[in-house]
Structure formats: structure tokens, C-alpha cells
Amino acid sequence: xxxxxxxxxxxxxxEILDNALRLFTEQGYDETSIAQIARESGVSxxxxxxxxxxxxxxxxxxxxxxxxxxxxxxxxxxxxxDAWEVLRAGIVAVLALHESHEQALKRFRLLxxxxxxxxxxxxxxxxxxxxxxxxxTPRMDGTELAARAVIATAFAxxxxxxxxxxxxxxxxxxxxxxxACLAAVRGR
Numbered sequence: 001x002x003x004x005x006x007x008x009x010x011x012x013x014x015e016i017l018d019n020a021l022r023l024f025t026e027q028g029y030d031e032t033s034i035a036q037i038a039r040e041s042g043v044s045x046x047x048x049x050x051x052x053x054x055x056x057x058x059x060x061x062x063x064x065x066x067x068x069x070x071x072x073x074x075x076x077x078x079x080x081x082d083a084w085e086v087l088r089a090g091i092v093a094v095l096a097l098h099e100s101h102e103q104a105l106k107r108f109r110l111l112x113x114x115x116x117x118x119x120x121x122x123x124x125x126x127x128x129x130x131x132x133x134x135x136x137t138p139r140m141d142g143t144e145l146a147a148r149a150v151i152a153t154a155f156a157x158x159x160x161x162x163x164x165x166x167x168x169x170x171x172x173x174x175x176x177x178x179x180a181c182l183a184a185v186r187g188r
Contacts, residue, residue: 013051016041020058029114056120069093074135083139087154105170108162157181
């Protein structure tokens, strides 16, 4: 059962995220201060940091949760599913964590247009790839090098798809773009 405290915390967290995303979109990520986000949200900076550990967390949401959903989804896939299928399922599950199409589009636009955020995304992406390695290697006949290549390719295709999606102002389906990127890489 969800308590009143949990619901209040979730609502406060969402309001802070909404304000942060609005300010990042209006003025730019690097130009927006934590103090400004806290002020706009009606909380102290200390309170803001209780909800979110870093400024980057205000854009990306709970990256730990994204990683958990990704690995859990990949782990839950049938044994007969190949590496490409299970990675696709994991990506779909993580993309579903975005509150809305518009929120996802704003976040990816900021991510792809802000150098400091791209650097942070690369670091997280490498960590996610390492977490996926023991789950994908058995699906590649135990070949770790092949598993690394497949995982890295899946993430590269996701990057290409989201860049195209943002450039087209979110008109296409991200997963259709991902599938097209993957087909190009795999020669299909």
C-alpha cells in the first residue's frame, strides 16, 4: 500500500523534475542553477538534493532505476531469445519509464545538444553495458568479445535512433528508428 508520505514525496519529486526540465529547456542545462530550480520548486537546495543527488539526475531521472529495469527485463527474457531480441526488450522497457512522449523528447533533445550531458550519458552507457555483459554472454555461446560488440552496437543504434527522433521533432516511433538502425548494421 502506498502511504500519504510516499505519494507526497512522489508529487514533490515530479514537480521538481518538471520545473528543472522547463528551466533546462528555456535557458539551457549549463545556464540553469540548482538554486534556481529549488526556488522555482518552492524547496531549499538541501531538500532538492534529498530527492536528487546531482543536477544531472534532474534531467535523466533515476538512472539506477533505468539500469535495474534494463537488466531485469533482459534477465526475464526466454532462454531461446537471441541477444538482439533481449536487448531490444530491455530498451523498450527503459523507454517506457518516461512519463510522456513530450518529456522524453525534451530530455533526449537536451542530452544530444549538451556536451556535459553527453559525456555523462557515455559513462552511464558504459556502466549499463558492463552490467549487461554477464546476461548477454551466455546467449552468444559464452563469447564475451561478441557479447560486448552486440551490446555496444545496440546502444549505438539507440543513440542513432534518438538523434534522428529528436531531429524529426519526435514524429517517428523511436523503436522503429532503432529497428531501422539495427537492420542497417546487421545488413538486413
